[in-house]
Amino acid sequence: DGGYVIAGFTGSWGGPTSSDVWLIKTNSSGNKLWDKIFGGADWDVGRGVQETADGSYVIVGHTGLYGASSADVWLGKVHVTCVPDDYSCIQEALDGASDGDTIIVRDGTYTGACNKNLDFKGKNLTLRSENRPENCIIDCEGDGRGFYFHSGETRASTVDGFTITNGSVSGNGGGAFIGNNSSPTIENCIIKGNLATSMGGGMYIGNGCSAKIVNGILAENEAGSGGGIYCWSSTPIIYHCTIARNQAAYGGGICSNSTSLANIKNSILWGNSPDEVSGPATITYSDIQGSFSGTGNINTDPLFVQSGYWDCDTWVSGDYHLVHGSPCIDSCTSSISRDIDGEARPNEAKSDMGSDECYEAQEMCLVLVPDATEVAQRGRLGYTVKVTNLTGSTAEYDYWTDVTLPNYSTYPLSGTLFGPYRFMLSPVSILSQHLIHPIPSVAPLGTYTYNAYIGTYPNILKEYHFSFEVK
Known part of the structure; x- marks a missing residue:
């Protein structure tokens, strides 16, 4: 050629x-x-x-x-093919491949019947994106799932570097189904915004399976049980994963039946509803909201760049990278040599928990940590605001807020809810303050979004948002 x-x-x-x-x-x-x-x-x-x-x-x-x-x-010896150069869609490439082959998928969003419910059919091969998961998206368009492992695949069957989203199934495994003694390797993947009516909104790991999940983000998925992951008589290995903002009736983050045992290490489980872990699991060196017994575990807000939130009637997906000052930084040892972005581990003396090894390049960081995401009329909405100056110079900015009401209007209509409040930050320092807002007795019931900004008022440098319910 x-x-x-x-x-x-x-x-x-x-x-x-x-x-x-x-x-x-x-x-x-x-x-x-x-x-x-x-x-x-x-x-x-x-x-x-x-x-x-x-x-x-x-x-x-x-x-x-x-x-x-x-x-x-x-x-x-290696045999490499590309989608769409050599095959028009991903399943065609899988069907044409042999054991030991590598399939590289170019950047883009892949839709249609030939790019979902992807089946390795027992082959030991590598399917990977060209340039990381944010650039290679499998969009299931609300019908079907991303991957279907059911033919006894081994760890040599590898999926690397995809975003799997908009999966929806009546049954198990909204983003991926792993069953029938299959144990593939899923690494550097973002599995978000998927739905299973029964088990495993993000991923279902079934009977006899010991799948290995590394550097994964499983976020904002939904199921009856196991919003992020459901384990049925399985023993998965889950390393350096971020499992956040999933929801289910049982086991918002991960749910396991009595004959399963998930081995979770160096991971983050935070903001899942109604809980982080339901059922047997061995968890070490991980950040678990509400705490979980295990060596090296912590229970402190991981400080994501931005959790998911509602912008009027549109859900804005979160950014689950870590910001400077996160308790997950430099907190565990690891044999995994790189993170979901391809950056080397460790960045400091030790590795970071979760999928991201923090290489914070921003000069200023703004994070809000709410006390709760549900509050009653006449109650109080409390939160901690943290502003970090990563520069070598003193920083001086304004802080101000407003709120989006359930009818999508902004309150107040003009001006601010709080501020603008002028603050100064010394070089390489953090300002942390706990603030409280009373909720009026006449506040409409429904979903609100609290909006915070720093900059030179009214010019915005950084912003952060979180949604909460008035009930």
Whole structure:
């Protein structure tokens, strides 16, 4: 095709004391078409590559992972296809693949029958996005789910780097169904806004399954039981996952029956309704709202960039990255070398809980932590506001608020509910203040959104929102 294929190595994923083989395919102009990175925990280096008659690539190099010597010869073969370059849709690519193949899906939003209910059919292969989950979206359009594992797939069956959204099923597994002794690896995926009428709004993990879920965000999903994840007679491994703002009648975050045991580590379960965990689980080094017994666990607001909220009648999905000052930062040890964004772990002495390793680039951060999300007429709405100055200079700004009423109008119609209040922050410092608003006896019942801003009034630099109910 006139292009080029290059074999080499990179230290971007493995950290300062290791490297991984890096295979790159370009077009005739030298622009990257795809790349593939693979290797272990030691030095892995590609030295040469040759295309074979079947369109695969044979790579030769050396590795320090095996044997007693410092480097052993390493020989590997990989076959890579792309969607939509080689196949028009994802299921066609899966059907045309063989064990050991890699399928790369280009950036875009994938819809239609051939891009949902995706079935590996027992094959051990890798399906991954080209450029991370925010750029490669499987939109189920309110009918069906993203993935359907039911043929005894193993950990070698890998899904990497997709957003799965708008799934809806009458039954189990709104975003993904894993059953019948299947144990795939799901990594670096965002599973949000899915619905199952029975179990597992985000994901159902069924009988005999030991799926591995790594660097996942499962948020804003809904089910009868297990809003984020439901486990039925299964033993999943859940590492570095953020499970937030899911809801169900039972087990808002994760729900397990009596013969299941979820192994959860280095994760965040926060803001799920009615609870975070229901049923057996072993949880360590994780942030669990309401607390959960286990080594290294904490119970402190993780300080997401922005939780999901209502903007009038439109739901705005949350941003579940961590902000500077989060208690989840530098809080656990990990063998996972990168986060959901592809950034190296750890950033500091230890790794961060959840899917995100915090590399905070913002100069100013604003976060609000409500005392509760339900309040009565004549009650009090309390919250803690935290403003962080990450710059090396003193910062001076205004803080002000207003509120969106259940009829979608803004109160007050002009001016502010609070402020503008002028504050100063020293270099690299945090200002924290607890504020209270009384709720009038005539306040309409329904859903409100509290809106907070910093800047030079009325010009907005940063904003934060949270929704609450007056009942």
